[in-house]
Amino acid sequence: MKVLTNSLKILALLPLLALGVACAEIKNSDSTPIAQASPELERETPPGPPAEPNITILLERQSGTCPETVGVYSFLLPYEGGADHLVVAETQPFANQTKLAVEEDKFVEYQSNLSDRYLDCIAQAQSEAPNVYNFEFREGKLYFRVNLRDLQAPYQEILFADTVTDRPYVRWAIAD
Known part of the structure; x- marks a missing residue:
């Protein structure tokens, strides 16, 4: 059940990651990391949606x-x-x-x-x-x-x- 819970937490974050919101580290309640951002996600990204259509x-x-x-x-x-x-x-x-x-x-x-x-x-x-x-x-x-x-x-x-x-x-x- 713990694996399912971790997977659901990660799935809930996908929309945020897809929109360019970087996340350094996600932790369980027992402080063990379940996801870490890749170096590409750690770069500066402007807040909000893109200014022009992609x-x-x-x-x-x-x-x-x-x-x-x-x-x-x-x-x-x-x-x-x-x-x-x-x-x-x-x-x-x-x-x-x-x-x-x-x-x-x-x-x-x-x-x-x-x-x-x-x-x-x-x-x-x-x-x-x-x-x-x-x-x-x-x-x-x-x-x-x-x-x-x-x-x-x-x-x-x-x-x-x-x-x-x-x-x-x-x-x-x-x-x-």
């Missing part, structure tokens, strides 16, 4: 005034045989009033109103790795989609979908 996708413009790129904040929480993905689409520079329009086990679609500057934009963007994030600008709207239907894995599922500070937020998992 996935930037080139927008393929067809017509109108469009941004050059779109971005996604993506955080990976790995575990044996799979991973959870936390994704926030950066839509605030060009859209507002985001709402969840479609929610299924392997697909979500958000719809936002484009800002006045981009109302005539017609464009698309598709992520490459993973090939699951899609942005579409048309008819004064921005559509952001997460599509897991074509992933080649025994298990993939949208676990949670909502908006956070008027941005699309999705938590999805994939496993062997």
